[in-house]
Amino acid sequence: MFRKLVAAIVVLGIAAAAAGWFLSAPEHLPEEVVANLRAGDAGRGELIFWAGGCASCHAPAGAKGEAKLGLGGGQRLDTPFGIFVAPNISSDPRDGIGAWTLAEFADAMLKGTSPEGKNFYPAFPYTSYARMKPQDVSDLFAFMQSLPPVSGKAAGHELGFPFNIRRGVGLWKRLYLDSAPVVPEDQLHGDTELSILNRGRYLVEGLGHCGECHTPRNAIGGLEKTLWLAGAPAAAGEGKVPNITSGEGGISSWSASDIAYYLESGFTPDYDSVGGEMVSVQENMAKLPASDREAIAAYLKAVPAH
Template sequence: MKRLLSGLILLAIIGAGGFWVLTSPRWQSQDIGPIPTDAPDLDNGRSLFMAADCMGCHATPGQDDKLRLGGGLAMTFGFGTFHVPNISPDTRDGIGNWTVEQFARAMHAGEDPDGRHLYPAFPYASFQRMTARDLRDLFAFIKTLPPVEGQAPGHDLKFPYAIRRGVGFWKILYLDGEVFKPDPQRSASWNRGAYLVEAVAHCAECHSPRDALGGIVADRRFAGGPHPEGRGYVPNITPDEATGIGKWSKEELVELLTTGFTPTFDSVGGSMAAVVAGTSQLSAADREAMAEYILSLPPRTATPRAN
């Protein structure tokens, strides 16, 4: 009996040690290469900021200035409620004391300056594709924005999701640390669109169904599904003619990214309206590149709605 008990204790210790090692943020961190040290391109940083819709999540709710990134928005999923943090340049409550390397690690590896996992409600599974230069420029632009005092409340998550260390297992499944690689067989505009859609604008994060662990279902990517927060249904944006946007022209998709109007003269609302507020400020060439890439996606039938 003592041997059995000793064996169980040993197995428990080995299991706990394995859990600790496998879920270690530092163990999983990926290297995106050196951060460029020349002067940041603030115009590029602003474009990336708009494409990424940073305002849509991080602007303090209930105020008119969407460049005041005090956070506080509550986002409720099946796992619980996440409160979006302050990412203004405030040195106490925001990211004013972060280094560009710490910012890049948060965006690329989902890790905060204290070495803790960030929950993937922050879409670093897409942001990991961004280049070191673009992360540098984005951070430099955010640092030009007004500091905002005040911290968001802590997350209110269900068990076992409240065990932050467990995010390490999620990263093993869904985070590969790969930066976007252009396809040499495609045009420069297609590759630009692919980079904006897949990495910066993280379109798949909302427009794809999720599995039980909250990861994107790979073979249903961009095919639409239930809204992540349980409010309605996010449309299929693949060029499937029956259930997606296969009958849209490139010009019509560019129009949506510019004004929010669809080919049927409807207008987008909700979180997509905030997205368009950002894409409308991109260059015409960037909107056209995004449309080119989206219309080149493999057609997929929309995920059926639940009755």
């Protein structure tokens, strides 16, 4: 009887391990999506680059002007899960992503999967980028490949057990990697045209990945979408990232034009100025067309208040 029990436990253990291995496997884009990827437009890709905030993490800390286009990585993000180091994503073919194909880049952006078939850690906000349109991914890739190469690989992440088991991220992705919008159309309120709200939703939920900082996370790092944009503890360091809904403690007193002007100028309605990590975000948003900043503002005023 004892032997049968041990054998059953071993069989169940093997089955559980096999299931875990299968479920944690990195995913790739469907073949039909890859087949329909078209060469991008670098001019359009530049706007997507700024909306996506690529330079905020991958350029040197505090970089200004042309230095923001040197994407050699190296910035360190100290989180409760360990220290993540932004990699080199310049066009350098050896140390950056210069040798990547468009399909590999799209896999990274939309599925969080590396060219080597490994799961990326979600410090890279692909859970938001997963909502991007494939053509925008192509355009972004075209622009990034036009930027100067930067030699030198960034340092590796500094993670303890179990977070250093990269394969396990695949199970996490099963729970939290979703290309569907966070806020359905029928939950957006106000009288703004739906086309404008949808553009704002795309920029906030996808390209701008605003929820990655402004939404609280659970114990395993998943976004608490029932508290979408309601504010959260800062991922690195002390302090809190503010509530940017119209709920109590949020931006209820700000008009849509106040928000749009803040994104353009960095000045609040109270004549204060942008500070902290939001500085680089605001500088990126200032490079977008006014219509995009207005769409972001309209969306933030339309989302459920928390």
